[in-house]
Each structure stands twice: as structure tokens, then as C-alpha cells.
Amino acid sequence: MTFDLDLFVIGGGSGGVRAARMAAASGARVALAEASRMGGTCVIRGCVPKKLMVFASSFREMPAEARAYGWDIGDGAFDWTAFRARLHAELDRLEGVYRRLLDGSGVTIHDTWARLADAHTVELADGRRFTAKHILVATGGRPERPDLPGAHLGIVSDDIFLMDHLPRSILIVGGGFIACEMACILQGLGVAVTQFYRGAQILRGFDDEARGLVAEAMKARGVNLHCGTNILEMAQAGADHGLTGAVTGGGMGPPVGESHAPEGQSGGPIWVKATNGTEATFDAVLFATGRAPNSAGMGLAELGVEIGRRGEVVVDSYSQTAVPSIYAIGDVTNRVNLTPVAIREGMAFSRTVFDGIPTPVDHELIPAAVFTQPELGTVGLTEEEARARGPIEVYATSFRPMRSAFAGAPDRVLMKLIVCQQSRKVLGCHIVAPEAGEMIQLAAIAVKMGATKEDFDRTVAVHPTMAEELVTMRSPVRKA
Structure with missing residues (x-):
């Protein structure tokens, strides 16, 4: 059978865009449909604007801290209107970057809603239809609203x-x-x-x-x-x-x-x-009571694609659905709902389908950060999860970091390692501290490589830093 395209991607978020670009780079004829703004949840209404707001909010305590360090500085005031204008200008810029990347890769963009007419046909909102050897669903998720009065x-x-x-x-x-x-x-x-x-x-x-x-x-x-x-x-x-x-x-x-x-x-x-x-x-x-996969109204179930109880598209380790020509990645599959994971899933899909290199998605030991104040960075097992699997040692310390202690602030940080008693491998690392997201990214490399507690101990500390505590904790605070 002759197809119009080798791949049609539905969804212009980070995962769909990466898959489309990689497939096009391998010589595939690729089109992509996006009903909203290019960049998806992460770029337009998630990670990026959120992190910029995190930066903006962090300045509230800066004047008082600066005065503690000898600076003559007033409290000032926050101007949401000015910030919002710059925020949306940045999102517009990033959306333009995504479009240029797709265009430069030779991917045809359709700025409209799309659904599946059959296992090899995508129908756009204006009625146009395109056949494709492979179809990738990368439609992400949406916020849920609770069912209660008002x-x-x-x-x-x-x-x-x-x-x-x-x-x-x-x-x-x-x-x-x-x-x-x-x-x-x-x-x-x-x-x-x-x-x-x-x-x-x-x-x-x-x-x-x-x-x-x-x-x-x-x-x-x-x-x-x-x-x-x-x-x-x-x-x-x-x-x-x-x-x-x-x-x-x-x-x-x-x-x-x-x-x-x-x-x-x-x-x-x-x-x-x-x-x-x-x-x-x-x-x-x-x-902020949860998110649901965007799978409704796409014709998936009618074609035999398995849909889970929360609306997720059920896939195997290669992101393939029960219908061989249809794949799905990202939040619509409700596996690990993080942007870098969706990107990895898109890369694995392209390597498997268009490069001929079967590449299962690796969902083990994925680091994550919660951008609260202070931040929470984590990778691997929690103490509670590890305890249920076997004997462990817990190394942890909580203290007032130098910067805030000098300024008289009560803030505390936490550095914590979960260690398997038998293998001595670090099973989990948890950090609560300013910039914990930056620290956990590097710690995750060691944990992913299978580093032991003794590997951490052999590493010379960088002094004075908060993170040096990760390599200076010698005695467990408890065993289980």
C-alpha cells in the first residue's frame, strides 16, 4: 500500500516535536498537527512559564537577605503586568523556535485538530485526510476539575x-x-x-x-x-x-x-x-487536583487501541499500541509524566521505527525536582520504598546552610542517601535545598551508574557547599 506520509504526529509538544524531527532526519516524510500552540504543555503552560515565575517569586526575600549582608536596599514591589508581558514575549519566542526547528527538518505543520479515521488515516478538522504508514499520538494531558458544587x-x-x-x-x-x-x-x-x-x-x-x-x-x-x-x-x-x-x-x-x-x-x-x-x-x-490524558474524541478506542481507566493510551515498552501502526508517547500514556521522559520516548520511538534499532524506553531511576521554596530534588527509591524491599541504611543530615544562617533566616536543608546493606549501592538520593534541582541532576548520574556509598565516600568534598554533605556522611542515622 502506498501512503502519503511515513509518519503523522498528532501533538506539538516536546515529545511529538522531537519524534517528528528525528524521523525526518532519517529521511521519513513527516507531518505534524497541533490544535493549540506549538511547544505543548511544557513550553506554553507548564515547565517554562512556571520556572520563570519561580525565579520572579524568589526575589521577594532577596532585599532582606541583602541587607543582612551589608547592602543598603529597599524592599521594592512586584509588577505582575510588566512581568506578564515579558513572560508571554518569551513564550512567543520559544514557540517560534519550535516552529523553525520543525520547518528546518522538513516537517509539514498543520495548525489544527486531528483524529484517526482508521489505522493509517488522519483526518483534520477541515476534513482533509492524510494516510501514513505510522501514526504517533503525542497529545499530552489536561488539568482536571473536581466534581463539586460551584x-x-x-x-x-x-x-x-x-x-x-x-x-x-x-x-x-x-x-x-x-x-x-x-x-x-x-x-x-x-x-x-x-x-x-x-x-x-x-x-x-x-x-x-x-x-x-x-x-x-x-x-x-x-x-x-x-x-x-x-x-x-x-x-x-x-x-x-x-x-x-x-x-x-x-x-x-x-x-x-x-x-x-x-x-x-x-x-x-x-x-x-x-x-x-x-x-x-x-x-x-x-x-491543582490532577491531570488527565488527552485521548478522548480521537477515534482510538474505535480502532482497537486499548484505553486505560483514566483515559491513558496503553502501550508496550516500545510505545506501540494494540494497533501495530499506532504509537503513543508522553503524558497521554500516563507512564512518567515529565517532559524529558516524553522526549526520550520520542527518541526511542524514532530509533525503533525509522532507524531499525529496537529501543525500549528506560523508565528506571528518573530524577525529578519539585520547584517549591526550598526545592526538592529526588532520584531512586524513597526510604519507605527501599525499606519494603530489604535491609537498608539511611544517611541523612539536616542543617542551616551558611548563606541563610548568616542572614539570620531559619531555613533548613536536607541531604539524604538510601543505601542497600548488601550491595552497598545508593538506592535513592533526596535533597531539600535551594537549587536542589541542579544538585540532583548530577547526583542522578552516580545513582544511575550504580555508585555505592563507598564511591560517594571516596569523592573529595567541595567546601564550603551544601552538597558536600552528600560525600561526608560517615555513619547511618538508622538501619531498617
């Missing part, structure tokens, strides 16, 4: 970067990395932040000791964190629940900018009743 009044993470003005107060619902990062960002920008999480502790799935330290640091910085708490109902303030905007819990905080209501919402303060019995009003409510 939930339509809240915003989701995609909306944060589109706000015209910062709210004076916000309730963040959720305890995952998006919720916690946004709590720290907005608090750092001067917003009064309250956070509800229905679980016992934030950052489920991360090391207990590490996430406990992050939670304490967030509260110390002013985040009004309530675990074991959720929204019972919410409504426009002053509506039939009888409130007129008076706060009965949570607090509104000092004015930072004009109140903002997301586009399409009714505007004005939002009344919230919590499961712990408290009631409060907030300028905004942000739901």
Missing part, C-alpha cells in the same frame, strides 16, 4: 499564566507538585495563599522526611496549609449562602493588585466551605 468558579493551572492581575488571596486545592509549586510561587509574589489537601501530607509519593521538611518550610514562609481538608462546596460570595464577602477563616491578606476573575468566570470573591467546618472567601480558587 467548581466552575475556580481556575486550573493553565489559567495562572493568563491572569490580567494577581489576586489578593487564593485557595489552592491539591497537594501534588503543581499545587505546592504554585503555592510557593504565588506566596512569593505577595498573594495570601491558603492550601487544602485531602491527604495526610503533601507531595504523596516522595520521601516522607523530605516532603515533611518542604511542608514545614512552606508554612514558615506564610502558606496557610491545611492537610486532611477539602472543599465541601463553593459559590459566589454574597449569593444564597448568605455571606457578603466577610472572611470567617483563611484570611484575605494584604492587597497586591486588583482582584482578577479568570475569563469566562462570573468574577468577585468566592465563598468556600471546607470539610473541617470553616468558611472563607478568596479572590480566586485554583484546582
Whole structure:
């Protein structure tokens, strides 16, 4: 059978773009469809704008710290409007880079929605159809909104970067990395932040000791964190629940900018009743309660592609679905939902299908960072996971780093290694500290290579640094 294309990629995020470019470089005829902006979640409404907001929020404490070091500097004020303009200019620039990379690789771009008509045919929103020997689904995920009364009044993470003005107060619902990062960002920008999480502790799935330290640091910085708490109902303030905007819990905080209501919402303060019995009003409510794969309406299940209970496209270790011509990578598969993983999956797909080198995706020992303040960097097993697998030793230290201690700040950091008693291999490394994401990237190389505790011990420390503690801890704090 003759096809129009060798590969049609649906989705212009980091994974889809990488797969398309690599396939085109091998000589394949490639097209890509993207219904939104090129760059996907990471570039347009995720990692990149979030990290820029992390940088912006980190300057709030800088003047006080600078004064402790002898600088005569005032507190200043944050201008969201000026920052937002520069932020969107940068996102526009990056989207242009993605388009130029695709164009330079010879990939045909279709700026429209696409679905599968059959196992080898993609149909665009305007009715055009293209046949392809292989089809790659890389449509990513989307924020979920909970099913509760008044939930339509809240915003989701995609909306944060589109706000015209910062709210004076916000309730963040959720305890995952998006919720916690946004709590720290907005608090750092001067917003009064309250956070509800229905679980016992934030950052489920991360090391207990590490996430406990992050939670304490967030509260110390002013985040009004309530675990074991959720929204019972919410409504426009002053509506039939009888409130007129008076706060009965949570607090509104000092004015930072004009109140903002997301586009399409009714505007004005939002009344919230919590499961712990408290009631409060907030300028905004942000739901960071999970993400769902973007697989609906694409015709996948009708063609025999297996779809999981959360909407994920089920694939094998080579990213192939139950239909041989259809593959899927990235968040739509709900494997490990991280941008670098989607890129690796795209590379593995291209090598397997177009270079003839079968390359399974390696999902073992993937490092990750949570950009809270302080950051949490992690790779490998948590103490709890490792303990369940066999005898371990735990090496850990928590201390006030030199920079903040000199300035009189109470901040603490954590350096932690999980070691197998038998093999002496470092099974996990967990860091809570400023720039932990930078540190864990390098530590992950050693852990991925199978370094032992003695390998760490043989490494000479870089002094004075926080990270030197990773190679100077001689005695375990506990064994299990």
C-alpha cells in the first residue's frame, strides 16, 4: 500500500516535536498537527512559564537577605503586568523556535485538530485526510476539575499564566507538585495563599522526611496549609449562602493588585466551605487536583487501541499500541509524566521505527525536582520504598546552610542517601535545598551508574557547599 506520509504526529509538544524531527532526519516524510500552540504543555503552560515565575517569586526575600549582608536596599514591589508581558514575549519566542526547528527538518505543520479515521488515516478538522504508514499520538494531558458544587468558579493551572492581575488571596486545592509549586510561587509574589489537601501530607509519593521538611518550610514562609481538608462546596460570595464577602477563616491578606476573575468566570470573591467546618472567601480558587490524558474524541478506542481507566493510551515498552501502526508517547500514556521522559520516548520511538534499532524506553531511576521554596530534588527509591524491599541504611543530615544562617533566616536543608546493606549501592538520593534541582541532576548520574556509598565516600568534598554533605556522611542515622 502506498501512503502519503511515513509518519503523522498528532501533538506539538516536546515529545511529538522531537519524534517528528528525528524521523525526518532519517529521511521519513513527516507531518505534524497541533490544535493549540506549538511547544505543548511544557513550553506554553507548564515547565517554562512556571520556572520563570519561580525565579520572579524568589526575589521577594532577596532585599532582606541583602541587607543582612551589608547592602543598603529597599524592599521594592512586584509588577505582575510588566512581568506578564515579558513572560508571554518569551513564550512567543520559544514557540517560534519550535516552529523553525520543525520547518528546518522538513516537517509539514498543520495548525489544527486531528483524529484517526482508521489505522493509517488522519483526518483534520477541515476534513482533509492524510494516510501514513505510522501514526504517533503525542497529545499530552489536561488539568482536571473536581466534581463539586460551584467548581466552575475556580481556575486550573493553565489559567495562572493568563491572569490580567494577581489576586489578593487564593485557595489552592491539591497537594501534588503543581499545587505546592504554585503555592510557593504565588506566596512569593505577595498573594495570601491558603492550601487544602485531602491527604495526610503533601507531595504523596516522595520521601516522607523530605516532603515533611518542604511542608514545614512552606508554612514558615506564610502558606496557610491545611492537610486532611477539602472543599465541601463553593459559590459566589454574597449569593444564597448568605455571606457578603466577610472572611470567617483563611484570611484575605494584604492587597497586591486588583482582584482578577479568570475569563469566562462570573468574577468577585468566592465563598468556600471546607470539610473541617470553616468558611472563607478568596479572590480566586485554583484546582491543582490532577491531570488527565488527552485521548478522548480521537477515534482510538474505535480502532482497537486499548484505553486505560483514566483515559491513558496503553502501550508496550516500545510505545506501540494494540494497533501495530499506532504509537503513543508522553503524558497521554500516563507512564512518567515529565517532559524529558516524553522526549526520550520520542527518541526511542524514532530509533525503533525509522532507524531499525529496537529501543525500549528506560523508565528506571528518573530524577525529578519539585520547584517549591526550598526545592526538592529526588532520584531512586524513597526510604519507605527501599525499606519494603530489604535491609537498608539511611544517611541523612539536616542543617542551616551558611548563606541563610548568616542572614539570620531559619531555613533548613536536607541531604539524604538510601543505601542497600548488601550491595552497598545508593538506592535513592533526596535533597531539600535551594537549587536542589541542579544538585540532583548530577547526583542522578552516580545513582544511575550504580555508585555505592563507598564511591560517594571516596569523592573529595567541595567546601564550603551544601552538597558536600552528600560525600561526608560517615555513619547511618538508622538501619531498617
